[in-house]
Amino acid sequence: MNVKSFLKLVEIQTKAASVTPFALGTVYALFAFHDFKPVNFLLMLLSLLSFDMATTAINNYMDYKKANKTHGYNYEKHNAIVRDNLSESSVVATIIVLLLIASTAGFILFLRTNVLVLLIGMASFAVGILYSFGPIPISRMPLGEIFSGFFMGFVIVFLSVFIHVYDKNIAYVTYSSGIFNVWFDVLVVLKIFFISLPAVMGIANIMLANNICDIEDDLENRRYTLPIYIGKEKALKLFKALYYISYIDIVVLVILKVLPLLALIVLLTFVPINKNIKEFYKVQTKKDTFPLSVKNFLMMNVAEIITIGLGLLH
Template identity: 60%
Template sequence: MRIDSFLKLVEIRTKIASMVPLMLGTVYAIYRFDTFNIKNFALLFISLLSFDMVTTAVNNYFDYKRAAKKQGYNYEEHNAIVRDKLGEPLVIMVILLLSCIAVLFGILLYINTNIIVLLVGVLSFAVGIAYSFGPLPISRMPLGEVVSGFFMGFVIVFLSVFVHIYDRDIVLFALEGQSILLRLNAVEVLSIFAFSIPAVCGIANIMLANNICDMEDDIENGRYTLPIYIGKQKALWLFEALYYIAFIDIILLVIFRIVPLTLLLVLLVFVPIKKNIGLFRKTQTKKDTFELAVKNFIIMCGSQLLLLAVSTIGFFVNLL
């Protein structure tokens, strides 16, 4: 398999949707807890990137296998298996290899932390597979936006914070006799969730934009996604509303002192994001305007990441 075919199969450009939450959680851990574990960060990075590529490759493989419509951009150009005439055994081998890498480094991360990482990792792995595999995959239901937003937006952020502070008991799971004890530091967990909301909204909107662009093809291919259930106009309204929720959340994060005052500068990017929303409202195609949702995610969460990273410079200066 050529490298460009592999990168297309795993849609490497979309991996920004998992790497940005990883970095957001990392800088949040440094800012709020004044700690950074480079080994755990590296293990999570490799496991997460590998598994993200697995889910994309599996999704493309089953889209190829289940496709009823075999003409058009989505089938002939967007799917690497068709475009590059990749053999099924080769694609399956790549999926299995990436899965083994993800599992191996996930186990190493668990060994280096605690059972919370294992439990969250197993749940995420199961959801990732269920997203594309099985008699009723999540990607063919009106739940794709909720699941992708929650797991990629919040769960990745949570894990990327937790691997640095696993020994501080913000989440504790233990067996006491015949009882299972689960204890949460509600303030810290809710703070992480609030911090992750822009990522949750941005990633959900990437999925939503994708499904809006694919509505006609999805109907022919038996994918009954959220836009098909609620209609295009309501889906476009939801697409816009999610960005407003993200910016309101930024303001609340500052008010409640979860993040520094400088993060209010994120509000400046509302102007280009609003422009992209307008462009997407006019035309919704995978080829021409889908990337606007990706750009909005990068602009919004990238600025959030950059501004918080600036606030952590003192941590690395002290290390020197």
């Protein structure tokens, strides 16, 4: 497998969906806690990217194995295994190596922090693998938006904050007499959740847009996603609403002084994002309008990261 085929197999261009929440959590840790641990930062980045690439490769491999429709844009051109005639053994070997790298880096990170990182990491690994693997993968149910939004949007942000402040008692786990006790500072965790909400909504919308574009193909391949259950019209309304909720969230967080006043600059992205929403309403295809959901996600969340970063200067 050459580099070009590998990058296509893991869909390297989609890794912004995990790196952006990671950057958001990192800059928020600096803003709210004035703390940064570079070794932990690098370990989580390595584990995160390796696992994200592994899950994408698993998803493409399972699509290849289970596809009933073996022609069309989403299969011949989009799936690297078909496009580059990759052997199944090389794909499986690639997945195993990526999972080993992710697991090793994640375990070292746990040793440097505490058991909460291990537990959340294990849960994230399980969801990531079950997303595409198993008798009924999450991606073939109407739950993909919820799981991807929560785990990639919130859990990544929370962990990328926690690895820098694990010693400040914002959350911990104890074990005694066969009982696990989980303690966390509700206010701090809620703040992290709401600053991550644009990432949660943006990632959910990437999945939603993907599923809207694939309704016909998914029906043929027996993937019963959310748009199939609620219908295209309601799915499009949900697509729009999730962006609007994100803007309301930013305004409320500025009013509550959770985010700096500069975060209101994020509102400037409303015009281009609203334009993209209207374009997606007109036509929904993987080739022409699906990328708008990725652009919207990046615009809103990169703007939030930059404004929080600027808030560090004040």
